[in-house]
Amino acid sequence: MDWSFPINISTQGVGIDNMFWLIFWITGAAFLIVEVGVLWFLWKYRARDGHKARYTHGHLGAEIIWTTIPAVTMVALGIMSGQMWADIRSPSSFPENALTIGVSAKQFEWNVTYPGADRVLGNEDDFTIRNRFEFPVDEPVIVRLESEDVIHSFFIPEMRVKQDAVPGMTIPIWFEATQTGEFQIACAELCGLGHYRMRARVVVHEADAFNRWYDEHTGAAQVAAAD
Amino acid sequence: MATMMAEPTGVPVRVEEHPQSFIRKYIFSTDHKIIGIQFLFTCLFFLLIGGLLAVMLRFQLGFPGATMPGGSLLPETMAPDGIILPEFYNSLVTMHGTFMVFFAVMPLLVGVYANYLIPVQIGTHDMAFPRLNMMSYWMFLVSGLIMLSSFWVIGGASASGWTQYAPLSASPEASGVSTGQILWIVSIAIFAFSSLLGSVNYITTIINQRAPGMTWLRLPLVIWTLFITAILGLLAIPVLTAALIMLLFDQTIGTTFFLPDTGGQPLLWQHLFWFFGHPEVYILILPGMGFVSEIIANGSRKPIFGYKSMVYAIIAIAGLGFIVWGHHMFQSGMNPALGMSFMITTLIIAVPSAIKVFNWMGTMWGGSIRFHTPFLFAVGFVMLFAIGGFSGIFMASSPVDIFIHDTYFIVAHIHYVLFGGSLFAIFGAIYYWFPKMFGRMINETAGKIHFFLTFVLFNLVFFPMHGLGMAGMMRRIYEPAQYEHLSGIQDTNTMVSWAAFGLFASGLYFMVLFFWSLFKGKPAPENPWEATTLEWTLPSPPMHGNWKELPTVYHGPYEYSHPDMEKDWLLQNERPDVVSPAHH
Numbered sequence: 001m002d003w004s005f006p007i008n009i010s011t012q013g014v015g016i017d018n019m020f021w022l023i024f025w026i027t028g029a030a031f032l033i034v035e036v037g038v039l040w041f042l043w044k045y046r047a048r049d050g051h052k053a054r055y056t057h058g059h060l061g062a063e064i065i066w067t068t069i070p071a072v073t074m075v076a077l078g079i080m081s082g083q084m085w086a087d088i089r090s091p092s093s094f095p096e097n098a099l100t101i102g103v104s105a106k107q108f109e110w111n112v113t114y115p116g117a118d119r120v121l122g123n124e125d126d127f128t129i130r131n132r133f134e135f136p137v138d139e140p141v142i143v144r145l146e147s148e149d150v151i152h153s154f155f156i157p158e159m160r161v162k163q164d165a166v167p168g169m170t171i172p173i174w175f176e177a178t179q180t181g182e183f184q185i186a187c188a189e190l191c192g193l194g195h196y197r198m199r200a201r202v203v204v205h206e207a208d209a210f211n212r213w214y215d216e217h218t219g220a221a222q223v224a225a226a227d
Numbered sequence: 228m229a230t231m232m233a234e235p236t237g238v239p240v241r242v243e244e245h246p247q248s249f250i251r252k253y254i255f256s257t258d259h260k261i262i263g264i265q266f267l268f269t270c271l272f273f274l275l276i277g278g279l280l281a282v283m284l285r286f287q288l289g290f291p292g293a294t295m296p297g298g299s300l301l302p303e304t305m306a307p308d309g310i311i312l313p314e315f316y317n318s319l320v321t322m323h324g325t326f327m328v329f330f331a332v333m334p335l336l337v338g339v340y341a342n343y344l345i346p347v348q349i350g351t352h353d354m355a356f357p358r359l360n361m362m363s364y365w366m367f368l369v370s371g372l373i374m375l376s377s378f379w380v381i382g383g384a385s386a387s388g389w390t391q392y393a394p395l396s397a398s399p400e401a402s403g404v405s406t407g408q409i410l411w412i413v414s415i416a417i418f419a420f421s422s423l424l425g426s427v428n429y430i431t432t433i434i435n436q437r438a439p440g441m442t443w444l445r446l447p448l449v450i451w452t453l454f455i456t457a458i459l460g461l462l463a464i465p466v467l468t469a470a471l472i473m474l475l476f477d478q479t480i481g482t483t484f485f486l487p488d489t490g491g492q493p494l495l496w497q498h499l500f501w502f503f504g505h506p507e508v509y510i511l512i513l514p515g516m517g518f519v520s521e522i523i524a525n526g527s528r529k530p531i532f533g534y535k536s537m538v539y540a541i542i543a544i545a546g547l548g549f550i551v552w553g554h555h556m557f558q559s560g561m562n563p564a565l566g567m568s569f570m571i572t573t574l575i576i577a578v579p580s581a582i583k584v585f586n587w588m589g590t591m592w593g594g595s596i597r598f599h600t601p602f603l604f605a606v607g608f609v610m611l612f613a614i615g616g617f618s619g620i621f622m623a624s625s626p627v628d629i630f631i632h633d634t635y636f637i638v639a640h641i642h643y644v645l646f647g648g649s650l651f652a653i654f655g656a657i658y659y660w661f662p663k664m665f666g667r668m669i670n671e672t673a674g675k676i677h678f679f680l681t682f683v684l685f686n687l688v689f690f691p692m693h694g695l696g697m698a699g700m701m702r703r704i705y706e707p708a709q710y711e712h713l714s715g716i717q718d719t720n721t722m723v724s725w726a727a728f729g730l731f732a733s734g735l736y737f738m739v740l741f742f743w744s745l746f747k748g749k750p751a752p753e754n755p756w757e758a759t760t761l762e763w764t765l766p767s768p769p770m771h772g773n774w775k776e777l778p779t780v781y782h783g784p785y786e787y788s789h790p791d792m793e794k795d796w797l798l799q800n801e802r803p804d805v806v807s808p809a810h811h
Contacts, residue, residue: 002715005697006712016626019624027617027618035613038588052788055788056529056532067536074578075574077574078624081624081627084626088626090563149394151394151493162632163558164560166560167394167486186712190392193313
């Protein structure tokens with residue numbers, strides 16, 4: 001293990017990773033102040049003969065300093081994180097005309113529903129594939145997440161995407177991949193006996209390849225509907 | 228103070244006139260000290276159970292699919308041929324969390340030390356409601372035994388996580404566990420009632436029965452933390468109880484509070500659980516902060532730095548603690564705008580925690596530090612709790628939480644807070660007050676060995692988990708290495724498991740040391756640590772009723788190294804002008 005994230009292949013992941021490392025450096029500095037400070041005090045102020053402890057009940061200035069600095073830092077982190085959060089999750093951040101795919105979780109599989117040839121999800125030319133989630137690179141994708149039984153959590157580590165799937169709710173999320181390749185969906189919320197093996201294949205295609213794959217399937221769906 | 232009239236000083240204490248039978252004195256006792264000790268023994272047993280469950284689940288993670296040594300002792304339904312089954316693994320993670328949170332850490336902090344310390348530190352004879360106190364212990368014991376028994380019912384123990392997210396916990400079909408799940412709910416409901424009895428008792432006692440001169444701002448900080456903790460419990464636990472009753476009805480009589488098909492709402496469980504659960508997190512840390520404040524002032528031989536700001540920080544943590552629960556639910560499907568508000572309150576709650584850490588450092592600054600075992604554990608608390616605080620900031624930032632939520636990063640975080648924090652504080656408290664409770668000392672060298680073993684092994688177990696979380700290792704996964712992104716983590720998991728076995732062994736070493744010292748430890752003097760609070764004016768152990776004549780308090784709790792005095796500590800009932808002629 002090398003203390004790093006899996007590679008990031010999403011547009012949102014860049015900001016998430018940068019925010020992680022920003023907090024890492026801020027808390028890292030505070031970590032050094034606290035840990036080195038404690039060890040240094042332990043050494044410097046160890047009991048010695050003829051040395052008496054300083055009799056003091058505190059210092060208002062010190063209290064103000066170590067209240068204000070963390071407070072300002074935290075509020076700043078909050079504002080920055082809040083902006084980023086809104087860019088990812090607020091309803092207004094969702095791209096127009098994105099490819100919309102339905103993902104429905106159930107013990108212990110992921111059913112991915114693609115819109116049919118009309119590219120509109122929720123009518124009868126939709127087609128569903130179990131445990132395979134395919135989408136094009138460099139194009140925003142909206143996932144409408146549902147669950148049939150208990151709570152699951154839709155996690156694609158490389159996409160920096162995680163969202164619980166809650167029975168009775170349809171939760172939309174969106175993302176955009178920047179690289180092609182094969183990845184996995186993992187379930188991140190304990191969902192029962194087979195939780196540990198509830199995974200699915202993720203394939204991110206080049207646009208051309210995706211369209212070919214898609215046409216094959218919509219064609220298949222139309223043929224199936226005609227029968 | 229009205230109760231002072233009802234209990235005039237100078238009244239001889241009951242016990243000396245009415246010797247009690249063994250059963251009244253040690254089993255069905257109403258003496259707060261005996262009840263505290265009963266809690267202590269019971270909690271150490273449950274701590275051992277929780278540790279054993281951790282060892283088993285770490286065995287599976289370290290050596291997936293291997294035959295566990297001694298595993299053949301377990302029934303076929305748990306580990307056929309000694310190989311842990313996935314369903315048993317789910318029960319292991321659930322019950323490890325349950326035992327540690329509800330039956331070890333929380334009652335060790337509150338059941339043991341609120342009971343033992345409140346009367347002897349504020350200067351009174353006993354709790355306000357001694358019989359409720361006794362009832363609180365017995366209900367606790369019953370709830371713990373019910374929980375333990377659920378391992379042996381058909382279907383095994385609850386397997387829906389200690390957070391019991393519905394619908395997994397709400398219908399027997401979902402988790403595959405029926406009786407065990409019902410027993411979980413019943414056990415925690417009884418536990419909740421027991422905690423409420425405790426809370427009412429602690430609050431009433433602290434408000435009404437402080438000794439003459441023991442004003443609010445002369446209270447030892449441990450009393451402040453226990454007082455605020457009791458208020459948190461009083462307000463948060465009924466919410467849990469309500470949720471548990473709804474869950475029990477869903478499970479047994481076909482209601483659908485949390486099942487969506489007929490109008491229920493799974494997220495309702497999470498809101499109710501975390502409305503309790505987040506104050507619970509502070510119930511699990513505040514008393515530890517109290518112990519640590521006590522011990523650091525004593526070890527440093529200095530008054531606590533910034534007593535008032537410590538008190539304000541305790542109150543601020545408690546108040547903010549009620550409005551941060553949604554940070555557990557950033558990825559739950561809750562409205563993202565709501566997530567924003569919870570993020571801000573969560574980041575702000577880091578401030579009072581930071582204030583406390585800096586004040587402990589301020590207390591050590593300029594001190595004359597004595598490195599006794601309790602002090603080592605208290606410093607360990609400060610160093611490790613700080614790490615737990617820092618890792619919390621990552622999760623508080625909701626975009627960052629998208630990735631690390633439900634990974635080992637949060638597992639690392641909770642253990643830095645609850646083990647590196649709370650349990651280190653508890654070990655410190657056990658070493659510190661053992662002489663008072665049992666009249667014997669724990670050998671210092673043996674105690675320091677325990678500290679260094681625990682400190683080193685703790686970090687070997689839990690620090691690498693931050694890295695596992697960054698690699699994306701999910702929680703509660705029976706066989707993580709089957710995932711492509713986790714194919715490289717098995718070595719780390721194996722190393723962590725070895726360290727965890729070592730950590731468990733150091734816990735066993737502590738248990739042996741504890742029980743050996745009960746019988747063979749050197750007799751303890753009245754005030755072995757040369758401390759300042761009222762319990763150290765009593766014999767070790769104190770008699771039934773504590774005081775023949777209630778003490779009078781003249782000043783704050785941490786008068787160490789007063790410049791006018793020869794000795795470097797001044798008990799709360801001593802006056803500097805009387806103790807030290809030099810003052811005149």
